Amino acid sequence: MPRTDRLPLEGTHPLDWRALARLSPLLAALPEAARLKTRRIQVPRQGTVFCRGDRPQAMFFVLTGEVRLVRRSRAGDDIVLQRARRGFLAEASLDQPTYHCDAVATQDSALLAIDRKAFAEALRRPEIGDRWGDHLARELRKVRAQSERLSLKTARERIVHFIETEGEGGEVELGRSKKDWAAELGVTHEALYRALARMAQDGELIVHGTRLRLQ
Structure with missing residues (x-):
């Protein structure tokens, strides 16, 4: 499957942050330093954003399409851990040395790739850190429900x-x-x-x- 690190950026035009800010309070609050280290990538259907064992280099936000976090079960079936549409992907990777699952696009998708270090630096600002905390709390509730369901x-x-x-x-x-x-x-x-x-x-x-x- 194609990897995003081999895919070209979508054009050379600067990102429209006014439009992006309407998609997420976190995107709206990103400082200029993080915005300058953000790029837009295109991932074709069945393309891989990252693989298990890769070292995280960016935080991803799905703009269009859908990307799923997938892990293979002992029986060889795919277990979907997260479905990201118009939102952040694999939030827990921010402080992890490697990914613990694969991220695969189920449709032709467009994503923002925000430099991981720049994003972590932005979270030191209270107005961004608080919003990120609220976002993680909502995602944690979803993960707990998913874990309970799989049990x-x-x-x-x-x-x-x-x-x-x-x-x-x-x-x-x-x-x-x-x-x-x-x-x-x-x-x-x-x-x-x-x-x-x-x-x-x-x-x-x-x-x-x-x-x-x-x-």
Whole structure:
């Protein structure tokens, strides 16, 4: 798979920070020193942003498309640890010597690559550090829910947990294919389809395309 360090920057025009600031309070607060060390990269579908074992050189923000953090299970299946759309990717890498998973684009994607040292320096400013702390707290809640979900034994239990934690009022819009969802749940897509069919047959679940509602 292609690597971002071999991909050209998107054009030579300077970044439009006024537009970028509308995407994230953290981007809006970045000082000039960090902005000058930020570049935009294009990653094709199935392209790799980084691989497990690589040394972090940048903090990434997904502008368009989607990038996932993926780790291989003992059975050889992909487990999705994070889906980043219009947001930061692999926040924990800021203070880690190496990456512990792969980052793969599931669509043609555009990302900001902010120099890691410049970003860490920016976080020393209280107004940025506080916003980063709030952001990490929200991400931690998501990670805890994901970890709790993956600890459940059956596909049915994981489906119910996902709908209850990611949806509202017992209903959720997936916004992804069921095959992709299976990887996020840490089950095979065959196991997911069987569980969904069984739950629908038992009157426990109503499925309309990518919208699911618990009964």
